[in-house]
Amino acid sequence: MTTFEQLATRQRACRRFDPSEDVSDPDVVAMLECAVHAPSAQNCQPWEFVVVRSPATRREFQAIVQASWTGAGEDYAREHLSPGMFADIEDSIAGGGLETAPVVVVVCADTNRVAEMWIESSIFPATQNLLLAAGSLGYGSCLTTGVPLGFKDKVVDLLQLPDSIVPMAAVFIGRPAKQLGAPRREPARQHMHREHFGVGWDE
């Protein structure tokens, strides 16, 4: 069995999925049951999840991701990312990789149930639980915020969201098309400080 440390340190964005494999309804429920156990401000539980399987809507999401990438996002990425990671992202966007995910979960916040200052801190822990739960069940997943951030009106229209419901993230889920390598991260110690900023952990 996988420990939490193994699960967490192996998490990696999956951007192309095996089109012959589905994500079952019970697995979607199991993942979202983990999501709703995340903390939220004063336990307000402001989340709503729209589970999308429709190929037409998934195609629209792919187009939105592509539109949000072209230009500034792409330019920034070309400059900052390794060539391998840039190619991986290009394939998922221009190459249509994300559309191969059989399920997209759009994580929304109900602004009637949470003060504006607490939306993100109440939504992204739940979103991370969703990603980890997907990993624990052998699925790959990719967290995107470009869909709701840049094209909110389009998403509201596609999913028929009422005024109080704000889309925050689109999570693509499915069996990975290929085995994913280890995630690339700087060690925690490089970003740890004792008591005051600038006092290194190993000083």
Added chain:
Amino acid sequence: MTTFEQLATRQRACRRFDPSEDVSDPDVVAMLECAVHAPSAQNCQPWEFVVVRSPATRREFQAIVQASWTGAGEDYAREHLSPGMFADIEDSIAGGGLETAPVVVVVCADTNRVAEMWIESSIFPATQNLLLAAGSLGYGSCLTTGVPLGFKDKVVDLLQLPDSIVPMAAVFIGRPAKQLGAPRREPARQHMHREHFGVGWDE
């Protein structure tokens, strides 16, 4: 061994800690190693962690939490929370429970490494990994955002944060003073929609 589902669905805010128990340095590193493996926008890894053990700084945090609670937060909570949960929070704040945590990790974002629109979605998944890792090691933890949100200048001063470093959350960690009950959550199904908002999962 605990499965991820068990770990995630048992997570509960801990607001009073056993003062006779510490959190070891290797455990702090192990938790933050999980944190840095969370996803971030374009893998920008914008986090910095200030690990506070100083009783004087912890006392200041307790005072900040108390100041941020008194008034609107308290009034809202009294109206919306169960009497048991309200009493638990009152004890942690007016009663000094949070100050009993031997370690407080202040999770910060380096705005030189992340665009403003991506700060929260790049910081709170890592913060949730920190909380889950604490739980997997038998620690209790409590995520608070009142410290940085309401009293940012004070936190900047206490931790000597440079201009580009923004405090986002204060996580209190230690051995729980008492065994925590099961978290109270509405079932995921009540907040799941098929394809469009308003189409219930079981319809």
